[in-house]
Amino acid sequence: MIIRVNTSRLQSNLEALGRIGRDAAGGITRPSFSLADLEARAWFRARIEEGGLEYREDGAGNQFGRLEGAAGPEANVVMAGSHLDTVPNGGMFDGAAGVVAALECLRTIREEGLRLRLPLEAASFTDEEGNLVGDFLGSRAFTGKLDRGLLERGTTSFGRPLAEILSATPYTIETILSAADRAPAVAAYLELHIEQGPVLETEGISLGLVETINGKHYRWCAFEGESGHSGTVPLELRRDALLGLADFALRATRHVASARYGSFVTIGKALIQPGTFSSIPRRADFSLEFRSSSKESMEALERELLGIAGEVASARRLRFASRLMDRTDPYRIPGRLAGILAAEADRLGYAHMPVTSGAGHDAQILGTVTDAAMIFIPSPDGLSHAPEESLRWEDLEKGANLLLAALLRLAS
Amino acid sequence: MIIRVNTSRLQSNLEALGRIGRDAAGGITRPSFSLADLEARAWFRARIEEGGLEYREDGAGNQFGRLEGAAGPEANVVMAGSHLDTVPNGGMFDGAAGVVAALECLRTIREEGLRLRLPLEAASFTDEEGNLVGDFLGSRAFTGKLDRGLLERGTTSFGRPLAEILSATPYTIETILSAADRAPAVAAYLELHIEQGPVLETEGISLGLVETINGKHYRWCAFEGESGHSGTVPLELRRDALLGLADFALRATRHVASARYGSFVTIGKALIQPGTFSSIPRRADFSLEFRSSSKESMEALERELLGIAGEVASARRLRFASRLMDRTDPYRIPGRLAGILAAEADRLGYAHMPVTSGAGHDAQILGTVTDAAMIFIPSPDGLSHAPEESLRWEDLEKGANLLLAALLRLAS
Numbered sequence: 001m002i003i004r005v006n007t008s009r010l011q012s013n014l015e016a017l018g019r020i021g022r023d024a025a026g027g028i029t030r031p032s033f034s035l036a037d038l039e040a041r042a043w044f045r046a047r048i049e050e051g052g053l054e055y056r057e058d059g060a061g062n063q064f065g066r067l068e069g070a071a072g073p074e075a076n077v078v079m080a081g082s083h084l085d086t087v088p089n090g091g092m093f094d095g096a097a098g099v100v101a102a103l104e105c106l107r108t109i110r111e112e113g114l115r116l117r118l119p120l121e122a123a124s125f126t127d128e129e130g131n132l133v134g135d136f137l138g139s140r141a142f143t144g145k146l147d148r149g150l151l152e153r154g155t156t157s158f159g160r161p162l163a164e165i166l167s168a169t170p171y172t173i174e175t176i177l178s179a180a181d182r183a184p185a186v187a188a189y190l191e192l193h194i195e196q197g198p199v200l201e202t203e204g205i206s207l208g209l210v211e212t213i214n215g216k217h218y219r220w221c222a223f224e225g226e227s228g229h230s231g232t233v234p235l236e237l238r239r240d241a242l243l244g245l246a247d248f249a250l251r252a253t254r255h256v257a258s259a260r261y262g263s264f265v266t267i268g269k270a271l272i273q274p275g276t277f278s279s280i281p282r283r284a285d286f287s288l289e290f291r292s293s294s295k296e297s298m299e300a301l302e303r304e305l306l307g308i309a310g311e312v313a314s315a316r317r318l319r320f321a322s323r324l325m326d327r328t329d330p331y332r333i334p335g336r337l338a339g340i341l342a343a344e345a346d347r348l349g350y351a352h353m354p355v356t357s358g359a360g361h362d363a364q365i366l367g368t369v370t371d372a373a374m375i376f377i378p379s380p381d382g383l384s385h386a387p388e389e390s391l392r393w394e395d396l397e398k399g400a401n402l403l404l405a406a407l408l409r410l411a412s
Numbered sequence: 413m414i415i416r417v418n419t420s421r422l423q424s425n426l427e428a429l430g431r432i433g434r435d436a437a438g439g440i441t442r443p444s445f446s447l448a449d450l451e452a453r454a455w456f457r458a459r460i461e462e463g464g465l466e467y468r469e470d471g472a473g474n475q476f477g478r479l480e481g482a483a484g485p486e487a488n489v490v491m492a493g494s495h496l497d498t499v500p501n502g503g504m505f506d507g508a509a510g511v512v513a514a515l516e517c518l519r520t521i522r523e524e525g526l527r528l529r530l531p532l533e534a535a536s537f538t539d540e541e542g543n544l545v546g547d548f549l550g551s552r553a554f555t556g557k558l559d560r561g562l563l564e565r566g567t568t569s570f571g572r573p574l575a576e577i578l579s580a581t582p583y584t585i586e587t588i589l590s591a592a593d594r595a596p597a598v599a600a601y602l603e604l605h606i607e608q609g610p611v612l613e614t615e616g617i618s619l620g621l622v623e624t625i626n627g628k629h630y631r632w633c634a635f636e637g638e639s640g641h642s643g644t645v646p647l648e649l650r651r652d653a654l655l656g657l658a659d660f661a662l663r664a665t666r667h668v669a670s671a672r673y674g675s676f677v678t679i680g681k682a683l684i685q686p687g688t689f690s691s692i693p694r695r696a697d698f699s700l701e702f703r704s705s706s707k708e709s710m711e712a713l714e715r716e717l718l719g720i721a722g723e724v725a726s727a728r729r730l731r732f733a734s735r736l737m738d739r740t741d742p743y744r745i746p747g748r749l750a751g752i753l754a755a756e757a758d759r760l761g762y763a764h765m766p767v768t769s770g771a772g773h774d775a776q777i778l779g780t781v782t783d784a785a786m787i788f789i790p791s792p793d794g795l796s797h798a799p800e801e802s803l804r805w806e807d808l809e810k811g812a813n814l815l816l817a818a819l820l821r822l823a824s
Contacts, residue, residue, distance in 0.1 A: 196641050197641070197644035198649075218690075229797055231626060231770035231771040231772065232608045233609065234674075235665060240665075242682065245658070246658035249655055249658040256647060257647045264643055264646075266642035267693075268686075268692065269687050269688060270682060270687075276499075276699075277699035277737075287689035291642070291643050325689075358644040359641055360643065382644065384641055385641055385691070
C-alpha cells in the first residue's frame with residue numbers, strides 16, 4: 001500500500017510560513033530568536049497541536065511534534081526535520097520545506113490511523129544558519145556538541161552577546177548546554193531540503209539522494225605589511241597587504257580548482273586598513289572558508305592553503321596569521337539509509353540520483369549520534385539564501401512522499 | 413651678504429604647533445575646520461601679528477602674513493607657504509614645517525630692516541590633505557580652480573556635507589568660491605616641505621630641489637559579478653567580484669612596475685559585498701590611484717589600467733565600472749626658479765640634488781597661475797602621514813636659509 005501526503009495542506013502551510021518575517025527587500029529575515037522567529041515558532045507549535053501531535057521543546061529552543069509508537073515512550077525515535085530560521089534577506093524554503101514536510105508526514109500517518117512500532121518526531125532545530133554563534137546551535141545542543149566558551153564569549157552577527165539575545169526568550173546558556181541531557185535516543189534522522197545548487201535542475205531529476213555532506217572549515221586570516229604614502233614609496237619597496245590577499249586569493253582558488261577539483265574555497269569578507277585611497281594597505285583581514293567531502297581532503301586543504309598563505313607572506317615580506325572560527329566534519333550517509341531511500345523512491349516510481357551536499361545541514365550534526373540521511377529537491381536557477389529562492393510544488397510533493405515512505409519503513 | 417633665520421625660534425614654533433591636535437594615538441589629528449585646526453589657525457595668526465606682519469585671510473580660510481614692499485600694495489606678491497592641516501593621526505611636520513619656515517623668513521627680513529621691492533607673504537592653505545572634498549581646497553580656491561558642484565555635492569571623509577562642516581566657521585561655499593576674486597597676483601611661490609620618501613636620507617643630502625611634482629588620478633571602481641552559496645556553486649561557475657579585484661590588483665601593479673617604472677599605482681580601499689564568509693562576493697568596490705611625472709604618462713596609465721580592468725572583467729564574466737574622483741596634473745618646476753634655488757644653495761655652501769615629488773602639494777596648484785618651486789628636506793625612514801614622522805633640525809635650518817635667500821632674490 002502506498003499512502004501520500006496532503007499536497008495542498010503542505011503547500012498552504014509553506015505559504016503561510018513564508019509570510020512570517022517578510023522583509024522590506026522582499027526576502028525573509030527570520031534569524032533565531034528574532035520577533036519573526038518567535039512568531040514562526042508559535043505558528044509551528046499551533047500546527048503541531050492542531051494536527052493532534054504532542055508538542056515538546058528543549059532548552060535550546062528546538063521544537064518537536066511527536067507521534068507515539070507501539071514500543072512506548074522509551075523507544076528510540078525516528079526523526080525528520082530541518083530548521084525554520086533564515087539568513088538575513090533569505091528565502092522561504094531553505095529549512096522551512098523540510099520542517100513542514102516532516103510535519104505533514106506525521107499528520108498523514110496519524111490521519112491514516114497507522115500504528116507504527118517506533119515513535120516519530122517532526123523537528124525544527126534552532127539557528128541552523130549560524131546567525132548567533134556558529135552554525136547548527138540547535139542540533140549541536142541536541143547532540144551535546146556545544147562548547148560553553150563559544151556560547152559565553154562568542155559575539156553574534158548582530159554584534160550583541162548571545163546571553164543578551166537569549167534574555168528575551170525562555171532559554172539561557174545553561175538550558176542550551178543541558179538540552180542534550182533530556183534528548184531522546186534517535187533511531188534515524190531524515191531531512192528534506194532544497195538543493196541550493198544547480199545539479200538536479202540541470203539533470204531534470206526531482207529527487208537527489210545525498211551521499212555526502214561536505215565538511216566546512218572557516219578561518220579568520222590576516223596579512224600584515226607596512227603602510228606608507230601612495231605617492232612616495234616605490235612599488236618595489238612596498239609591503240602591501242592587499243596585494244598579499246590578492247595573490248593568495250588567486251593562488252588558493254587555482255590550487256583548489258585544479259588539485260582539489262570538486263572542493264570549494266571562498267574568501268567572502270575582507271577588511272583593508274588603514275583603508276584610505278592614498279595609503280598603502282598595512283593590513284588585510286579576510287575570511288577563508290573551504291569545503292570538501294572527506295576528512296582526508298579537508299585536512300589536506302588546510303595544510304595546502306595555509307602553505308600557500310605562508311609562501312605569499314614570505315615572497316611579499318608580509319606576516320600571515322589566522323585562527324579557526326568554525327569547523328564541521330564531512331558526513332557520509334550510511335549505506336542502510338541510502339538503500340532504503342533509493343528502494344522507496346523506486347517503489348514510488350520517482351527518478352532519483354545521488355548528489356553531494358555542498359552546504360552544511362543539521363543532518364551532519366545528527367549524524368554524530370545516529371544514522372542520518374537527506375533528500376534534496378531542485379532549486380530553480382540553483383538559488384538560495386536570496387529572496388528569489390524557490391521550488392516546484394511537484395518536486396516538493398515527490399520529496400515529501402519519499403520522506404513519508406522512508407519514515408514508515410524505519411518506524412515499522 | 414648672507415642673512416640667516418633664527419633657528420631656535422623656528423624650532424620652538426614648530427614644537428608649539430606640534431602640541432595642537434595631539435591625538436590619543438600619539439599623532440596629530442588636525443583636519444581643516446576641526447577644533448584643533450581652529451586652534452592652530454589662531455596660533456598662526458598670533459605669530460604673524462607678534463612678528464609685525466600684516467594678517468589677512470580669504471573666503472576659503474587661507475591665512476597670510478604680509479610684509480609690504482617698496483613697489484606698493486598693488487605689486488605682485490612673492491609668496492612662500494604650505495599648510496597647517498594634517499591627515500588623521502598624521503605627523504607634526506608635513507605642511508607645518510613649510511608654513512613656520514615661511515613665517516620665520518619674513519620675520520627675519522623684517523628684523524634685519526631690509527626693504528625689498530616686492531611684497532612678501534607667508535601663506536597657509538586650507539585642507540591640503542583633502543579631508544573635506546578632494547585635495548588642495550584652499551589653494552584651488554585661491555587660484556580659482558574649484559568646481560561648485562564638488563563643494564555642494566561632495567561628501568567629506570567625515571561623512572558630513574561640506575556646508576555642515578562650514579557652518580561652525582566664518583566661511584561658506586560662496587565665500588570659498590569667491591576667494592580667487594580678491595587674491596593678489598603672485599610673482600612666484602616657494603614651498604619648503606619634508607620629502608615624505610627615502611631618497612634624500614639614502615643619499616645623505618639635506619636639500620632636494622624638486623624638478624617635477626607627480627600628477628595624481630583617483631578613481632572609484634567596482635567589479636560586479638554574482639553572489640551565491642559558498643558551498644554549492646562550483647568554482648568554475650562563479651563570477652566572484654573579489655577574484656576580479658585580486659586579478660586586477662596584481663596585473664595593474666605588475667604593469668606599472670615594469671612598463672611604467674617610476675610611476676605609482678595603489679589600491680588603498682576595498683569594500684566587498686555581501687561580505688559574509690559563506691557568500692560568494694557579488695561586488696567589490698575599490699579605490700584606484702595612480703601617479704606619474706608627465707601628462708603623457710598619466711594619460712597612458714589611465715588608458716592602460718582601464719584596459720586591464722576591462723580584460724579582467726571580460727575574462728571573469730564580471731562588469732566593471734569606474735568614475736573619476738579627483739585628478740591633479742603633473743607640474744614641472746620652471747627652469748628660472750630651479751636655477752635660482754640651485755645658485756643660492758651653492759652660495760650658502762649646501763649640498764643639494766634634484767628630486768621628484770611623488771606626493772601632491774599646493775605648489776602644483778599655485779603653479780597654474782605663477783612660477784612655483786619646492787625645497788625638500790629629508791624624512792627620516794621616509795616616513796610621513798604617521799605619528800613617527802620627523803625631521804632633523806639641521807636639515808630644516810638649511811632649508812629655511814635657502815628659502816630665505818631665494819625670497820630675498822625674488823623680491824629684490
